[in-house]
Amino acid sequence: MNMIALLRQLAEALLAVALAPLLAGWVAQCRAWLQNRSAPSLLQPYRKLRKLFHKDAVLAEHASPLFRITPYVVFGTMVLAAAIIPSVTTDMPFARVADAIALVGLFATARVFMALAAMDIGTAFGTLGARREMMVGFLAEPALLMVLFNAFLMYGSTALPTVVHGALAAHGLILRPSLAFAGVAFVMVLLAENGRIPIDNPTTHLELTMIHEAMLLEYSALHLALMEWAAWLKLFNYACIGFALFAPWGIALHADTTSPLLLALALLLLKLAVAGGALAVIETVSAKLRVFRAPEFLSTAFLLAVLGILVHLQLRS
Amino acid sequence: MHMPSLATQFLHVLAAGLLMISFAMLAQRRIRRLIVLLAWQGAMLSASTLLVAITAHQSHLYYSAALTLALKVIVLPWILMRLMKRLGIAGDIEPLVNISTLLLVGLALVIFAFGLAQPISALATTVTRQALGIALAVILLAFLMIIARRKAVTQVIGILALENGLFFAATSATYGMPMVVELGIALDLLVGVFVFGIFFFHIREQFDSLDLHHFEALKED
């Protein structure tokens, strides 16, 4: 039994690892369509990974060990996060290891390592990227936590599985205005955290605007591959967090039989498709902000989340 | 006890005299005259002491009177005079700004002193209790004089006048302090005057004048 649970756990993590590039590809495709460009293949990300894994790694001559282990750490944290987030089923042994707060902590760990690695080489861009990434980070993190606290106040738990249980336990449609606030806030945070327009532009290398890419400038080959993959995983994870909080429908509460799992998987794919499309739309209709508009953007998110909490507390009584 | 009213009246006269002299000293400009006044004050003091001794049969007040006579009428004035001559300032005149105000303040003090002395006089059992108020007035006036004066010598004279007032208070309120105390006081007084004398010379050699307006170097600037 326990063995099986472990296997299930493993399977889910692998699923995330496998699906993440697909999601990225899907978003890219949608964007291309929306912008009337001929879309790249859905499998483009996989090809990119293969290509990178075949290149020779090029390292700065004074790169420290920190620089080299960072890709593994970042990738590792993302996989771990994927294992914790209930994407298909809530019934997983590892989910108890870390609750939502620890999850945020994990993301923070990845970010800090990335920033440190970016500073390691000591180029202008590396430090610039690190600085901006940390700036976005310290604004996005609290906002995300506030979103999670919304859920906590509703379901009395920061453990995502419990949250999902709580959400699904409520039969019928229950309108929760506070969740609306939280949802908007979450989307904004998601955009910022994953280097999406309007905060950052994953496709640009236009020096002065980039954040995430600036940190990766010195990476190549396998390291770059891991970093990219980690980034896609992060997007995937955020999406799954979003589903768990706002659209938990279909997540299997008990995984002893296979049918609910299959259903959950199907629904997950559906949700991902929709979310990816929505993301593409947002990115298409909105323009990139100047770096110093980012704080305003994120503090708005923060504000919305807190408002959500207050509204909840007010309506509860 | 029976009390010969005549003696009491004499006493009161002397007391009034003391007060008069105090006022005179307050207004007196010439240093030599001041010393003379001091001597007169001493004389009246000893006279009053003697009177009390006689009327109240206080044997030890005889000594006290003698002591006063010797010290305050003869020795101290003499020392002071010699000092003045040695210092060559015997004829000096000390400028005093509007004496009238000074005298008015003095008057206020006298009233205050009399008021203050009431309860004590009521308590005291001596023939001379009413004089206590005057003694206190003399003291306060001497104090005022010290404050008002600008010369070292006159300040000393003021202190001596103050001592006179104290003696008068002692005799009039309590028939004098115990002998040992009186002797001690007298000794202190003598030594004190000697010290003053020494000082005059130091001051003179340092500041070549006894005006106190030099004495404003030590201050919070």
Added chain:
Amino acid sequence: MELLLVLVTPLLGALLLAFAGAHRRAPEINVTTSLATLGFAVLLVLRVIRHGPMTVANEQFFVDPFNVFLIALTAFVGFTTALFSRPYMRIEEDRGRLTPARLRLYHSMYQMFMASMLVALSTNNMGLLWVAMEAATLSTVLLVSLYRTRESIEAAWKYFILCGVGIALALFGTILLYVAAEGVLGHEGMHALLWTHLNAVKGHMEPTVVGLAFVFLLVGYGTKVGLAPLHNWLPDAHAEGPTPVSAVLSGLLLNVAMYAVVRCKVLADGAMHSLLPGRMLMALGLLSMLLAGFFLWRQRDIKRLFGYSSIEHMGIISFAFGMGGPLANFAALLHMTVHSLTKSAIFFTAGHAAQVADTQRIDGIRGLLVVSPTVGWGLMLGTLAILGTPPFGVFTSEYLVLTTAMRDHPRAIPVLLIALVVAFAGIFRHVQPMVFGETDAKPLPHSPALLPVFAHLALVLMLGVYIPPALAHLYRLAAHLIG
């Protein structure tokens, strides 16, 4: 017996030194005399501890728990100061600031001063107390003016006049006291000025007269204590006199004057049945602390600085006595002890510091730790002690005063706080740069005698962490006596 010896020894010393004071060995004579006095004082203490209070010379002198430890303290500080003055005065002589004749005056007057203070402490007769105080004034006047500089003469003159007038007022107070006492004790005057007798009948004395008497005595002796606003002679005298004299002035004379005030307060309390005397002491104390605190802030002369600090501490003491009660009195007595020990130690180091830098200006004294570490550490530790930082004994008494005041007189607390903090900052901002930093000064010709300093500080430290039971017992008895 011991008592008479204690009183006579310094007198003889004074006589002897009046002739031999200029001799090469005069300092040693001075030290020996003080040592003898100290020895007898110790015997006296032992006796009192063993047999309790006593009166001698048909009650003209007496010893009780209150004055016995002050007598011992006076003898002790007198001795250590004599020790200190040996090398100090040598250096002064080398620097040509003193002539042998002056040294003779200094030595004899020093012993004279000691004698008068011991008499003042041990006499039972309020009149004699007055006489002794006056004598102390006269002797110190000559000591303060020892250097015969314009400043020293000015300081001495002001000291003389202010204290002379003050003491005269005290005499009037004494007379009034006598009047009040006569009403109870009758004409046969000998007893009517004996404190023990007055204390016995204080309940029956006429309140108003005693009240008046107390005011005159307070203003009179308070001038010598240096309570604001009667304090103006104190900083000048401390700054301009020779350092040993500043040490004994701060360490001993102020204590003696305070002792006189307290003796009078005891009688006044008993006679007036009101809190008035205590309130007066508290008010003057607070005023002194506050004023001193702000004066400290702006000082330029190291000895003047610590003169003001003495005013502040006298303020604390009189505040404590004013509060009354066993705890506050205990604190006040303890504070008298530790203050005189600490302050004299500070003056020792300050004197040497001034000699090292060859100036008393604070901004002329720098980097003592560099040029002579012992002086530097002495000054630093002494200052910290006087500022009431543990584990020094000054903290102990301030602790008691504050905790008592917090409950009994919360309205005084803000003033206390402001005064203490301002004083702390005021002193320390001056002392720190003197001790720390760089300097180009030369070490002293004769090695400074810092044994007294560290002896004092060690004692103060001891009192901070451990008060010997015997001493505590004395304090308790005295505190009870003061009521």
Added chain:
Amino acid sequence: MTYLPFAYPLPALITLIAAWLVLGMLGLLQPQRVGWVARMLFPLGALVALGVAAVAVSALRAGFTPQVLVLPLGLPDLPFHLRLDALSGFFLMLLGIAGAGISIFAAGYFRRGEGTSPGLLGLQYHVFLASMALVVLADDAYLFMLAWETMALSSYFLVTSQHRIAEIRRAGFIYLLMAHIGALSILLCFGALHGGNWTMTFDAMRGASLSPAWADVAFCLALFGFGAKAGLFPVHIWLPEAHPAAPSPVSAMMSGLMLKTAIYGLLRVSMDLMHTGPWWWGLVTMLIGLFTALFGVVFAAVQTDMKRLLAYSSIENIGLIIAAVGLALLARSFDMNLLAALALAAALIHAFNHALFKSLLFLATGSVLHATGERNLGKLGGLIRYMPWVAMLALVGTLAIAGLPPLNGFVSEWLLLQAFLSTPAIPHSFINMIVPLGAAAVALTAALAGYVMVKFYGVIFLGQPREAQLERAHDAGVLERIGLAWLALGCILIGVFPQVALDAAASVTRALTGAAVQRGGTIWWIAPVSPAQASYSGLWLLAGLLGVVAVVFVIVRLFYHGRVRRVPPWDCGYRWLTPRMQDTAEGFGQPIRRIFGPFFRIEREVPAPDDAQPHYAIRIEDRTWRAIYAPITATVRRLADAVAVLQRGRLAVYLLYSFLTLIVLLMFVI
């Protein structure tokens, strides 16, 4: 537990403390010989510290009855009382464990010719340790104040050990002054606490019944006094001055240990000596704490001196701890003991963690300072290549203080957030509204801490050396490494086995709040409220992380051909790449400067476009100086000048004073 020192914990502790003092004295035998003082005595001191910790831990067992001891010292009617209970035990453990590491490091750190002679330094150092231990053990007001001020005094001398430098003297002065003010207010607090009966033992105070007014006064005095020592806003100003001025081991002790004694004092007074107070105590404390935390971290982000940066970060952490204490008080005033226990546990564990990682980082800066002679971040960089050991160990500290799982910093912040999240149960709508904002502030602070620490580590250890002489930097000596490693190990262990720390805290919370957060089952789980609400396992997280990393590594190695080329980094098309192209410390802090502009008082010097030698300078000041302290000083000066009028040297005027005094007093009598 029949082993002797554990049978008699208090005598054992006294002996150990005495041993510290003796070691200090021994240093004076040969004050100039570093070999004797540092290499010989300090390691012994470290051993003593370990002993203290060991004995203290025994006081944390469940069912340990508080031990009391009375020494025949002190005031005649108030001898020294000592007491060892859970609370003091916890802080002693903290003191011992962190102190041991610091002492070992110091053994390797102190060199000759740095201000005070090693012997004297050793004496002050060990007196400092001993006094801190006594503060924690004291059970009466007098001994407490004695130890408290001795602590301040010894640390003052340690701070000013290089007294030839002017700003160090200034720092020392400010430090001692603030310490004294704080001590006075604590003293008055005790004066209010004894409540009529004049016995100043803590036992009597526990029993004393205070009127509400007196209780409020006492609490406010305590908050101010201990806040002044802990570095709460706005009485924090001494901290960023004093900590950088001190030698690094001393900075570590002050930041890591001394600030904790203030926390201890506040807990002792507010939760042990005093009965439950009104809710606003807790609220005020919490708000002050939160603001301090935010203030500290924002200022840390813009510092350019590495030790100042750490000092401000200390202010931040203290703020968080105080906020947790405030939350505990708040919950206590509503009789929500479990919540109180949770918040208290968070405070205690965070205090412990901070002792570990802040000491670690300060010591690391010490090594950097010795290796490079630089404190200015703008002149450092790339040290990871020249001092790998320090860099590696400092990395642990950095990640820990940034509050990242699976290290210890995260555990306490996690607990703190859990505590904040449990507050909606409080029956008071107003507080219900405020506390979530508190959670938000905590989250923001934690995130900013990450920013600050990336700046700290990145600018010092990463990138290219900004100065040529940095390439001659050498790694720390063996003793220093041991010290650092010891602390780093502590950070990791608590991060991985949080349950241990939680158990240690539990015995304290049980004593103070009567409740304890429940065990999360086995040793590697914590689920303070209930597994359903929240659970966390540092061990599994670490295992998972390492596992995944290892697996990925292996797989990559299997499939990847493994060709790696080392080349100069891309120079962005310039002719060359100079270290000056990296962000300076100022540059890295610039976003914070923009976002939190109102916090600072900024003076900028921007060069003109046509400037031949363009020079850019920026000074960032703490507003409190001008807002609060400058006016106070000015007032005192003005008053000091005003009183001078009283003393113009005119004898007549002086006499007039006496005269008037006489008259006035006479008025009172008649």
